[in-house]
Amino acid sequence: MLCFTLSTTLLLAATCSLMTAVVSLEKATTCGSDWNVQRLSCDDGVISVQTALYGRADAVTCSEGRPPAQLSNTHCSQAGTVDVVKQRCDGKRECELNINVFYTSDPCYGTYKYLNTTYTCLPAIHLVACEGSLAQLQCDQGQVISVNATNYGRRDQTTCIYQRPLYQIQNNGCISPTLQVAASCNGFNSCTIAANNSVFGDPCGGTYKYLEVAYTCYYPESSLLP
Template sequence: MKLTLSIVLLVALVYHANAANIVICEGGSNRISCPAGYIIDVLHAFYGRTDGTTCPHPSIGTTSCTATGSSNIINDVCDGQQYCSLSANNQVFGDPCPGTYKYIKVEYKCARPCYPVPFVKVICERSTGTINCGSGRRIGVLDAFYGRSNRLTCPHRHILTTSCSASNSFNQIRNSCHGNQACTLSANNGVYGDPCGGTYKYIKVKYVCYYPYCGNIGLLGICVLLAVFAIGSEAEIFGNIGVYKSSRRSVNRQCAGFVRLQISNVFKFLLIMKFSFTSILLLVAAVYHANAANIVICEGGSNRISCPAGYIINVLHAFYGRTDGTTCPHPSIGTTSCTATSSSNIINDVCDGQQSCSLSANHQVFGDPCPGTYKYIKAEYRCARPCYTVPFVKVICYDHSTGTINCGSGRRIGVLDAFYGRSNHFTCPHRHIQTTNCQASNSFNHIRNSCHGNQACTLSTKNGVYGDPCFGTYKYIKVKYVCYYP
């Protein structure tokens, strides 16, 4: 009975993930809306006519016409928003087939964004490397540079400084990779210039792969069903790497990430389906058993942090120094209260977002915070499985003056794209629209500098901040961003 019910529910959930459709006949307007906590992901859209039955009318001269650029306009207006308004008229899209009665048709999903752990790609000098997010996914560059920020990444005998980056390397790397499925980068001075002569350098790129499936209602349901069905009373749960094992079967590790991220929906689902109390307790244990791992490296030693394939390191807390008398016991312990300044930042810089990293506990890397005391590295970390999220979009109209982006406690804003100007007629509609193709030249950098890496930021729609890229046209700020949170 349990198996039959599970199969029926599984099939229902798979088909519940199907896209919705909206049709707006010529001259009409309508609104796409998603529930709170979900955003629109446009799958396919056009303005024109492709059949004789949709929006029936006596004036149908052709059933094969779509307005050039109409898909891009609709994506621009709706993608990443909780709701959007559309009007089907020639003034917005142009008239692809005069004399034929047309319509807007949009296929879309309401997607629940997840909070990804960014990937990190390192390419040592005089080498090339590729970033590939996989079919249908896009690279979202968060941070990037060519230079050097620590001694442990791409170790080499020629390191004169650990604080250098080529001035325009972020923009060059972003232009090569951002928005693409894949890109290849070469770490050499001929591309970026030499920001620190005599020092061996590297490219470092922090990025997300955004793809509208993490948090999908149907996939979440599948994950819950698999987890509950597979975990029996004999289950062993290794929450740190999201792996479930049982004497009956193993659950796909990808589901662990969804279950953790969507815990409130999991409980609702379980209670509705009336699964056994034991199954609920075991699922709670699976979620909350995701304890961090620890690594200790005594002074003079080296070691490696490694995560399974498909997982990346998320450093929670780390230092080089000494905080107790029992770790790495030694006769030379003058103090139990010392940590090297910036040692946490260095370890984060070396390990965060990588599948594996190597650390060495020595003064050359961290400095000596307490001479005469035997020290150690201690790092607390998790192995996290990144998810493929749908970016949020924030729009601030000119007359609203200011608007706030807030990712919530502990999360950070990752700005993917941003501008001040206008790119369509629908966003912030107004009678003064002379162009739909204008952006203030340095507005991306202004907005990124205000928001990127912060929990929250407030932006003002003022020509005094960005300049006026199209005089006489009503403008707005538009920011595409992710909230990344491990």
């Protein structure tokens, strides 16, 4: 929300105009069969996961062809689901999540489960820098950077793969959120940071990594004063 104060020699009273951006809530539901994949995507901006449930909260969702005994437990929820989805998807434009990542434990044996995720699309810039290169964050004149989300590691097998052997890109569970980018770049008009292990450490040895940054640009309040 931005409040602009206008002042001229002919203006006797200041006018304040409040503008609020409307962000819609998206929803994705994937039934719990082996190898089913949930896909989240934003046409504009980046993903921000709000809620995620792996289990069952009603008897209707993903119920086709299922016996009543597999649908009766509507208080089934696996702990930590939202953290897993956020780690893999926040700050990305697109994200695919195989439902079998939740098979490590069974929160309600005998119940047919599903993954239900709600998310918004933040109006942010998505930047990727392959390991060994530089990430360059840039805002328009008068604006400054605000970092929303970062990860140094590997969350898929399609990013930064040119001439890389399979063993260097197959670990797509290398998730290492970092605060270094925000500490170095927030409040500046532009910022350059190296995507390498010297800056961020090595969260997964032998894996070719990349730095992901989602950030927004805004006018600081001081620049809006007359």
